[in-house]
Amino acid sequence: MSDKWNFEDINWSLFDSTKVNSEILRVIKAGSVVEHNGSDYGLYLKSVFAKDEIFLKEIDHWSQDEIKHGKVLSAWIKLADPTYDFDERFKAYVEGFPIPVNSQESIRGSCAAELLTRCMVEIGTSSVYSALKDASDEPLLKEICAKIAADEYRHYKLFYKHFKRHQAKEKLTLYKRFKVAVDRLFENEDDELAFAYYTANAETAPYNRKYYTQLYGKAIYSYYRKDHVSRSMAMFCKAIGVNPQGWVQKFLSFLAFRILSSKAEAYARKVA
C-alpha cells in the first residue's frame, strides 16, 4: 500500500493541551477501541476469504493499519488524559462486543456483499476522521486525523478493487447493491459505536444502547459539514455502480446532510 506512514512519523511535539476539546476526546476514546479491534476483523475476513488468495495477502496490511490507528489514537489520548487505561478499556469493549472470527461464510450473505459492506465502513471512517480533523483545534490531533483519514480512503479503494472482482462473478443487482450498502450505513447506530463510547469512557451507569447512541451521535453528527457528506456520497455512488458526480449523488448528499443535521439537533435535545 503506497503512502504508508508509521507511528514514528507523527510529530508528537505538536501537542497543545490547552486546545483539547473534551467532547472530541470522548469520541476519540471510542475510536481507539474500535480501531484496535481490527485484529479480530482481520481474522474474520481471513476466514471468510480463505479461498481468495489474491485478497488474503492484503488483509494483514489492512488489519495492521487499523491496529496502528488504535495505537496512535490511544497515545494521543494519553497526552490529553494521562489517567486513560487503554488496555483495560479495550478489554471491556471486546468482552462485550465479540466478532465471529471463525465464520466460514460472510454474515452479509456473499463475498461481494461483504466487500461492499467493508467499502461502507471505510466511507464512514474516512469521513469521520476528516470531520474530526476539521472540528478539532488541537494541532497534533489534526495531523493524526488527516493521516488516518487518508488510510481509510485507501482502505475503501482496496475493498472496492476486490469487490469489483467478486461482483464480476456474483453480479448483484443494483437494488441488491443499494440495499447491502444502505443496510450497513444504518447499522452505524447499532451497538458497535455506542458500546465503544460507553466502555472507552468508563461510564459507570448501566449500559443503555439508545442513550449512548444519542450521546455519541449528538457529538459526531454535529462535526459533519456539507463537503464531508458530499465526498462520502460520491464514494457511496461509485461503490454501488452509480455515477459519483451525477444527480443521484447530489440528491443523496442533500438528503444525508439534512438527516445528520436533524439527528444532531434531536439527540442534543434528548441527552441535554
Ligand SMILES: [Fe+2]
Ligand atoms: Fe482505521
Ligand SMILES: [Fe+2]
Ligand atoms: Fe480502515
